[in-house]
Amino acid sequence: MKQTTILSIILLLVMPCIAQDAPIKLLVRADDMGASRSANVAAMEAYEKGIVRSVEVMVPGAWFEEAAMLLNDRPSLDVGIHLTLTSEWSAVKWRPLTACPSITDKSGYFFPFVWKNEQMPQASIVESAWDIGEIERELRAQIELGLKRIPHVTHLSEHMGCLSFSETTKQLLRKLASEYGLSVNLENVSQFPHWSGNTVSASEKAGNLLREMDRLSAGTYLLVEHPAFDDLETRGMGHVGYENVAEDRAGVLMALTKQEVRDKITQRGIQLISYRDMKRDTATRTADDRQRARPEVKWVNAGLPPSKGLSHHVLESDAMGHEVGFTVWTPDGYQENAQVRYPVVYFLHGMGGNESSDAAGFSSWVAKAIESRVLPPVICVFPNGGRSGYRGQVERMIVEELIPLIDGEYRTIPKAEARGVVGFSMGGAGAVHLAIRYPKLFSVAGSMGGGIRLEGDELEQALIQALPLWKQRGFGFFLVNGDNDRPQAFSAFSERLSDAGVDHQRLVLEDTAHNLGHYYERSVNPLLLFVGKHLKF
CATH class of the missing domain: 3.20.20.370 (Glycoside hydrolase/deacetylase)
Known part of the structure; x- marks a missing residue:
């Protein structure tokens, strides 16, 4: 009893100090x-x-x-x-x-x-x-x-x-x-x-x-x-x-x-x-704390905004071994004009994004470009690339599964001359990577805030084979970075394109960091104009 009383007194004395x-x-x-x-x-x-x-x-x-x-x-x-x-x-x-x-x-x-x-x-x-x-x-x-x-x-x-x-x-x-x-x-x-x-x-x-x-x-x-x-x-x-x-x-x-x-x-x-x-x-x-806090990739993100033309879908992917979400945007008139077929532009999101994160923003710029006749009416597709860099299983999913699915279920013009791929950050790098690896699959590629390193024999060999094909097919690249966002990221690649006579534009935006909003405001219209010129149908 005496010990209990002493312990209680000690706690009464210590608790205020702990609280303070x-x-x-x-x-x-x-x-x-x-x-x-x-x-x-x-x-x-x-x-x-x-x-x-x-x-x-x-x-x-x-x-x-x-x-x-x-x-x-x-x-x-x-x-x-x-x-x-x-x-x-x-x-x-x-x-x-x-x-x-x-x-x-x-x-x-x-x-x-x-x-x-x-x-x-x-x-x-x-x-x-x-x-x-x-x-x-x-x-x-x-x-x-x-x-x-x-x-x-x-x-x-x-x-x-x-x-x-x-x-x-x-x-x-x-x-x-x-x-x-x-x-x-x-x-x-x-x-x-x-x-x-x-x-x-x-x-x-x-x-x-x-x-x-x-x-x-x-x-x-x-x-x-x-x-x-x-x-x-x-x-x-x-x-x-x-x-x-x-x-x-x-x-x-x-x-x-x-x-x-x-x-x-x-x-x-x-x-x-x-x-x-x-x-x-x-x-x-x-x-290490930040790495532990990093969320797992969520491959299906159905929460789309109520924006005209947008719809969310799920692909049962054998390449991935699980479901993968993708978003499709169709232009005004798609439902009414059942005989019309459309080119397709694939937009690849950046690190941390998903199939829904950039769909409304990019498609709204596309809609304005179509309205002002900067771009012909196109379908836009937004796949979920996770954090893959659009390589490996995700690369296979897009090339072997998603593109055939879109051409089968939508009124597309199912040929390379009417297909483009663009993206931001990781997605911009992914767009260029896919163009190098599959030079007969697209007619134009665009990158905002991305970059490419020509390292490794496999990618170098793929580029050597792609250059004359791009020249022959009239392929085009639109490459843009900010002056505060790796402005030299495409310099070596651009030199290779110039030497091979491949059409491309390389821009460095003033006072621009790694920010999708800045890229939209300062470069998306010339990007879409360039894409439109290279879609042949």
Whole structure:
């Protein structure tokens, strides 16, 4: 009994020390910079006089340029691009940066809501025939302008959860964040307990915030709010069901800058952190940790966006020994014109992609090229190549199984002169590799951000045999890299093509890194024009 009592006393003395060693981390985020001048200035005040450590900027907002200037004057302030697909206020509106009629109203503004609102019918994205290709182009435009104006952006976030309504849009968010280097792992982050809201007075807000801070246990928490001033500008904002925007958001600003709140942070030893801090922590993982975290290849990915012309299919592959997914896009008129046959362009995704990841984006560019007569109407096929480099079993699957299947089940022109292969990154390298290995299978190949190393006797011998065949058949290569993305990756290959008189274009894009969005914007139209010239039918 005496021993038990002593042990209990020791535990009582030690436990507080253990609790103090486990920190409380709090990420306080201010949203909607760019939407108004009031939001811009209030966010700065909440950072400089309060507890905000990250801010989110809406690129389509009318006050974005001022927000960019304010943020460039404060490079230590963590910034995220607040991806925007809605314009919620009744009297203050913003439009997209690109043409995206599937997610805008008849006046060209974003819809007010993501989800259906019973008080305002037909005013949400989910009630529209949204197009994932349009959404992707718009988000890329916002990201690229945001990065151009504010180079120290660290992450992406969603205005009104605008990408949460579909697995397809969630996947798009993950893809864009990864591609632009703006991913942050929030897996172990908890939402800060509810403390505010438009029915809570300013004085109650501060009291609630203090109370919830007192209750926090060890862990990492995210507090998201929208500080602003109660001024004429903010009083002009509101919609049905949320009319007291100015009063509500001024109360938030008051709470976030209150001295008692700052004192509570100090008293409890709460660590105020930013997304930048979280990225830095994540970056400390070892290469072995990253390798262990690498997901297994998923060979069938049926979650296609509702985009016109796209359909997902599954191939029972003997070459692979299991099912493999592929996506097909057919152009306008395919269903109606039963007598017409079409050339085919195969698009090979990059490392980490799959048959669905680039289908909507690339096919939307193809559709525009067809509409503007840059490219004849074509069928596009997107196979899942895993992480194979399009060699080995995947190479056999495409050549021996998929191409015959497409020619058998679709109204293709089943000959090499009407067949092309293009790709990005690993897929670009794969397109060139397949062209070398099978010089009579395609009439044109294109690579964005890929490369080829002419190493090994087998590939060298294949190239020697292919060169005169390409010359004879009028084969073409379109090879493009960024100046910050292995600009010399095709230099030796290009010299061999020149020496053999094989038609090709080799481009190096200025100010371009390994980013599919950049390649789309800066090179996909000349790529498709080149492809169209080499499809003979």
